[in-house]
Amino acid sequence: MxxxxxxxxxxxxxxxxxxxxxxxxETLVLIGENGSGKSSLLLLLSGLLLPDSGKIVLNKQVLFDxxxxxxxxxxxxxxxxxxxxxxxxPHMTVFENVAFGLRRRKxxxxxxxxxxxxxxxxxxxxxxxxxxxxxxxxxxRQRTALARALVIEPALLLLDEPVSALDAVxxxxxxxxxxxxxxxxxxxCIAVTHSFRDAFALGDRVGVMERGRIVxxxxxxxxxxxxxxxxxHFFNGSSQKGNNHP
Amino acid sequence: xxxxxxxxxxxxxxxxxxxxxxxxxLVLIFIVTPIISLFLRITPxxxxxSLSSPVVWNALTLSLIxxxxxxxxxxxxxxxVAWINARHRYPxxxxxxxxxxxxxxxxxxxxxxxxxxxxxxxxxxxxxxxxFGISIAFTTLAVLIAQVFVSLPFYIxxxxxxxxxxxxxxxxxxxxxGSTAVxxxxxxxxxxxxxxxxxxxIMSFARALGEFGATIMFAxxxxxxxxxxxxxxxxxxQGDLIASITLSVILILISFIVIALVKLxxxxxA
Numbered sequence: 001m002x003x004x005x006x007x008x009x010x011x012x013x014x015x016x017x018x019x020x021x022x023x024x025x026e027t028l029v030l031i032g033e034n035g036s037g038k039s040s041l042l043l044l045l046s047g048l049l050l051p052d053s054g055k056i057v058l059n060k061q062v063l064f065d066x067x068x069x070x071x072x073x074x075x076x077x078x079x080x081x082x083x084x085x086x087x088x089x090p091h092m093t094v095f096e097n098v099a100f101g102l103r104r105r106k107x108x109x110x111x112x113x114x115x116x117x118x119x120x121x122x123x124x125x126x127x128x129x130x131x132x133x134x135x136x137x138x139x140x141r142q143r144t145a146l147a148r149a150l151v152i153e154p155a156l157l158l159l160d161e162p163v164s165a166l167d168a169v170x171x172x173x174x175x176x177x178x179x180x181x182x183x184x185x186x187x188x189c190i191a192v193t194h195s196f197r198d199a200f201a202l203g204d205r206v207g208v209m210e211r212g213r214i215v216x217x218x219x220x221x222x223x224x225x226x227x228x229x230x231x232x233h234f235f236n237g238s239s240q241k242g243n244n245h246p
Numbered sequence: 247x248x249x250x251x252x253x254x255x256x257x258x259x260x261x262x263x264x265x266x267x268x269x270x271x272l273v274l275i276f277i278v279t280p281i282i283s284l285f286l287r288i289t290p291x292x293x294x295x296s297l298s299s300p301v302v303w304n305a306l307t308l309s310l311i312x313x314x315x316x317x318x319x320x321x322x323x324x325x326x327v328a329w330i331n332a333r334h335r336y337p338x339x340x341x342x343x344x345x346x347x348x349x350x351x352x353x354x355x356x357x358x359x360x361x362x363x364x365x366x367x368x369x370x371x372x373x374x375x376x377x378f379g380i381s382i383a384f385t386t387l388a389v390l391i392a393q394v395f396v397s398l399p400f401y402i403x404x405x406x407x408x409x410x411x412x413x414x415x416x417x418x419x420x421x422x423x424g425s426t427a428v429x430x431x432x433x434x435x436x437x438x439x440x441x442x443x444x445x446x447x448i449m450s451f452a453r454a455l456g457e458f459g460a461t462i463m464f465a466x467x468x469x470x471x472x473x474x475x476x477x478x479x480x481x482x483x484q485g486d487l488i489a490s491i492t493l494s495v496i497l498i499l500i501s502f503i504v505i506a507l508v509k510l511x512x513x514x515x516a
Contacts, residue, residue, distance in 0.1 A: 048418050074421040087419035091437045100433075101423035152423060 358463025408442025
């Protein structure tokens with residue numbers, strides 16, 4: 001179980017060109033400024049955006065390969081995605097949102113109920129089960145989006161700013177829960193964020209993205225020790241950027 | 247100098263205020279007076295007794311049936327067309343869009359004549375069917391075709407706008423959850439644009455109900471078969487003015503309900 005990626009795609013302002021590997025049970029956090037291509041990379045992996053060239057292999061199954069013209073449709077990739085704006089279906093209840101992926105897979109109703117309830121309690125959403133999604137707060141939407149992505153038991157998890165809408169205490173808890181979930185499920189996980197706190201707490205490995213490229217990778221500790229321009233002005237504030245170049 | 251300028255602006259504001267109020271009042275009077283005049287020309291007893299006259303009854307049932315059917319046809323054809331034009335790019339999309347809107351600006355009598363040229367016995371399509379003994383012009387089917395022709399753009403425009411306003415993130419999320427195109431359309435997209443589609447369908451229904459020019463040119467004016475309410479109003483006006491007014495009052499009431507329904511629907515959406 002692992003993810004192997006090498007792909008190229010021309011974005012509006014710059015080409016996105018990345019090559020990396022994520023092991024099973026491992027979380028790779030990609031950190032970078034807004035517009036560095038993080039979210040586009042997630043769209044490319046999920047299949048919602050097509051690479052110009054390259055190859056995506058997940059658990060020995062080729063999802064995309066332009067040389068052999070292989071292109072597995074989004075619907076068949078079994079990738080759990082949490083979008084930056086959650087994309088919770090507003091006309092459905094929390095329960096129906098989480099059940100959606102299972103129902104599309106024709107899972108029997110009794111099993112749907114058991115599995116949805118399991119994930120609702122994992123994300124402390126039990127009391128909101130029957131609430132219509134358009135009445136949820138930002139944090140509740142985010143947790144619903146997570147439950148909806150996890151309940152389908154995805155082969156890969158893609159998270160776009162997965163805890164940004166939660167308050168500080170809930171963020172802390174969610175990061176550690178996500179981490180243990182990925183370990184237990186033994187699947188690769190990629191999270192993109194511009195929060196270094198997320199990167200540090202969530203990532204087994206961290207990649208720094210700049211203008212469509214991963215310019216540095218390492219464990220959070222390694223990156224701290226080596227130092228990087230991005231991290232420097234992250235810690236020192238972008239207003240003082242000029243003074244802190246090594 | 248500044249004070250003087252402000253004073254002038256304030257006075258200008260007052261003039262605008264008064265002018266706007268007067269204009270609004272005039273417009274209201276202009277719209278409401280004819281409608282009230284209609285209601286004043288008929289007593290409730292006359293209205294009720296006229297309702298049972300065959301001309302009125304035939305026209306009313308024919309109109310309601312054909313307008314409902316044509317709205318159904320419009321929804322079935324228009325929804326996929328609006329979806330395709332809202333979400334897919336293909337060569338000639340702009341031309342298709344313009345052609346769909348054409349019946350909106352075409353004078354209805356021209357539309358009727360054009361339909362007759364196409365579906366009449368000698369027409370491009372009509373001739374083909376006539377070989378099998380089927381004639382389309384001057385039948386109830388022609389009423390339906392005329393109504394669909396003139397009201398389709400009302401629905402497609404509204405439906406397309408609703409689809410375009412819908413964020414693609416919902417479809418994207420549904421796809422990542424394993425939902426293919428048709429289930430996504432039915433379980434996610436349709437419920438989210440429902441309000442807009444219903445508003446469009448109601449507008450189409452109202453347009454079909456009021457259709458006159460194309461119908462009389464292409465379907466004729468036969469009581470019970472092609473004489474819809476607007477045609478019956480025109481015909482009865484020359485003999486039985488009370489029947490004519492009765493039908494008009496019914497049409498006004500329906501139009502009023504239609505507008506109220508659309509407003510309620512759109513409010514519910516916001």
